[in-house]
């Protein structure tokens with residue numbers, strides 16, 4: 080079977096000034112993740128590589144460019160999950176780490192736990208010699224300016240989450256040639272969150288889930304809403320009941336809108352390589368590589384493609 084990799088750069092009202100950089104960023108991350116697959120890497124290796132590229136790109140809210148909390152600090156959340164074994168690792172409220180997705184993978188591979196938070200996550204990073212960076216290197220001028228402008232926390236309802244207060248999350252899903260799926264999600268959370276607030280991203284079944292029996296999902300959007308409907312698992316449960324990946328995503332996001340007035344997005348891939356990128360916000364930057372074709376989009380119902388051999 081052929082491998083597929085899909086990435087997102089966050090579902091929110093992406094302003095025109097960030098549109099080109101967001102599209103270029105997801106395209107580059109998708110290519111990087113897919114290259115990992117073509118060089119024999121697993122789906123897990125590919126989603127980690129893609130999310131690292133998104134974390135390193137300061138246009139996105141993860142790693143460099145992360146949103147600031149109410150104290151003007153960076154607290155990062157991330158998850159990674161292997162659909163073959165259901166092995167999972169996550170970190171929340173971690174500081175001074177440029178690539179939380181790799182720390183999440185280390186939690187999965189080097190501890191008996193699934194999720195480490197705050198001081199414990201940073202102590203674990205230190206114990207394995209993970210690189211740390213000064214907080215200021217993760218903060219962009221754009222984020223500092225927006226943080227000063229928007230001193231309230233988004234309630235997550237469609238109107239608020241589309242008001243450009245939000246600046247949300249990155250993620251990747253992949254299926255490799257062996258039919259194994261994986262997901263990864265990483266975020267700075269929502270601007271002006273309370274110190275210590277944890278959203279959906281590092282919570283298994285909410286910000287991401289991967290299971291070879293149904294597929295892999297990475298979510299983005301208003302964390303409190305995603306947590307309430309366990310969005311990643313909800314999408315997979317619709318797939319398990321026979322819906323296509325696109326329909327399962329639409330139905331689940333619609334449910335989140337109807338039930339808790341939350342807006343967001345999701346990328347999904349099935350073990351057979353069916354994939355979808357779906358959102359209920361104004362925009363979501365996404366890209367997918369399938370064979371020799373790179374698909375990408377930003378606005379609803381619009382997708383473009385490039386032949387990778389060109």
Ligand code: GLY
Nearest residue numbers: 268278300301302
């Ligand atoms: N979706 C990311 C967050 O709410 O923190």
